[in-house]
Amino acid sequence: MRRLTGNSIGILQGSRVLFSDYATDGPMWTGSGDRENRFQVVFGERFRAPPAVIVGISLFDMDHETNVRADLAAENITEADFQLVFRTWGDTRVARIRADWTAIGPVRDADDWEID
Secondary structure, X not given: XXXXXXXXXXXXXXXEEEEEHHHHOOHHHHOOOOEEEEEEEEOOOOOOOOOEEEEEEEEEEEOOOOXXXXXXXXXXXXXOEEEEEEEEOOOOOEEEEEEEEEEEEEOOOOXXXXXX
16 A cells, blocks of 8 residues: 655646547558557656656547457656556547546645755
């Protein structure tokens, strides 16, 4: 369990279309086998420590003639950013994906001070 200490907790949220491969005949739509798409999300304000990041698919457009296989994850989380990662495999054909994310963690407060 992650315990947040202090009085200032920040919550940032965002949404990102990761790709629209049907429009460009990209690899998620025309390819097969293992495929991956990464997008770097930069927080508008730094956290004091790496936040907890929750991700979810808010839109998916898949070919109905193939199996639907999807893996969405937040990876390489730091105080300043993280990678939003979508993976698929096999014969799955993905036209487009939009992912939403929420980051929750400690932030600096106006009353914080540091001694040099």
